[in-house]
Amino acid sequence: MILRHLLLVVERDFRLLIEYRLFLIIRWLWFGIQIAIFGLAISQLVVLEGYINYYAAGIYVATLYSAAMFVAVDISEEAEHGVVDYLLSLPINRNILIIGRAIGGGLRSLAATAPPLVITLLYVGVRNPYTLISAVAGLALLSFGVAGLAITIVSLLKSGAKTDILLGALDAFVIRLSTVFYPREFMPEAYSAAAAVNPLTHASEVFRWALGLPYEGDPIFSMVMLLAFMVSMTSIGVYLYEKRMEGGGWTS
């Protein structure tokens, strides 16, 4: 019964993907433009050899992060339209409901970013399929963790506008304070310290390691960090969603 309910919630979240067809296509085009214009142009200026491949791997991780964060937008819109109250009234255990949403959101993000992933793999080239499987596992951990983080944010704020602003600010700083665009060796000390604990850094490094690109740090350590991020964010998200979702109090 529990598994059936979980699958229902995951399936519902996954189906939402179809509603975002146009949005998805535009996202893929954005991804292509970033590599084909910004990536190619800036790689002529930087001293890092083969920077375009480094950038392509990083920009995929940033795309995955943004897609997973979209769960927060979904939940806040559902709350504004009263769908959250409907979901809470269903004969499904609250924990199952929210774990299902985290899993569904994570899976949806992976599916939504599959074409950019394939483009990146084709562009950079796959040298070792086994390491690639580990990297995909690492990316999945990031995706589930970010979906958990999105649920945490939206449950804490209970406001569409505040969620929007925090997501915008997080997007700006979390992506730039990571190794998505540049290695830590070029960062000022304070930025490098922030990047060291940033899950996007660990996902980028694992992905680059799998693609045979220059990477910093230990891939196993990065996988452990991603696992810790996923477990902690999902747990906090489940706890907060259960505690705070009921009783209204949503503001626009």
Place this chain on the structure above:
Amino acid sequence: MNTKLHLIVERDVRNFFKYRWWMAGLISMNLADLFILAIVFSRMVTRLEYFKFVLPGIAILALFASAFTIGREVSAEIRRMLHHYLLSLPVKEWEIIIGRPLAGGIRGLIYAAPMLGLAIVLSPTPRPELLIYIPPVLFMLGMGISALAIFLATVVRNFDAYISIRGLMYFILMFSSTVFYPIDVLKNLPTPIYLLALYNPVSHGADLMREVLQQGVLDPMKIISLTIFSTVFLLVSSILYYRRIRE
């Protein structure tokens, strides 16, 4: 002349401050670009002083993004038939049509002002006699960008499609410009991208700012090209906007 153009402009400028959450997100993005991305890239780029290079460009990006927002409002108004309300007001049609891009230019200038101030403060030896040209030139650029956004809003009728195309155009114009890299770098990319960068008003705005703030020169040709861009889009968007609200 008893015109009420200022009321249309005032309404749109006031509306801009309703988007404080959106603006806060945009400000975060601009600040992160400047104080994180530009600083780190300046350690990776040896050919030029990257931070100094990119700073005026980011001020132009801020202007571009904020002036572009007027299109979203026009698109939403057309979708919700709110333009009938505007037409019922005791204002003339031309006041509505001209007031929108004018307000867009002012909004762009207001939003870009802090970035512009920072660019002026950090520029090596700004010449005050040239600095006075910056606000009118940026206002004109902002007006042209708003007209471009209104043009899109009148051509693309589906709101979701409008939002998507607007986002795509924003990315294309931003990356195919000289905001982040000099034009000679773009020469090595496919010809259409290079040509787009060459005629892109965002490139002209960024280059003009760089020249004024860092080299102390003002190229009249860039002002002429920005004037042409703004005039063409003002004309085209005005005609199309008039036709849409009169349908």
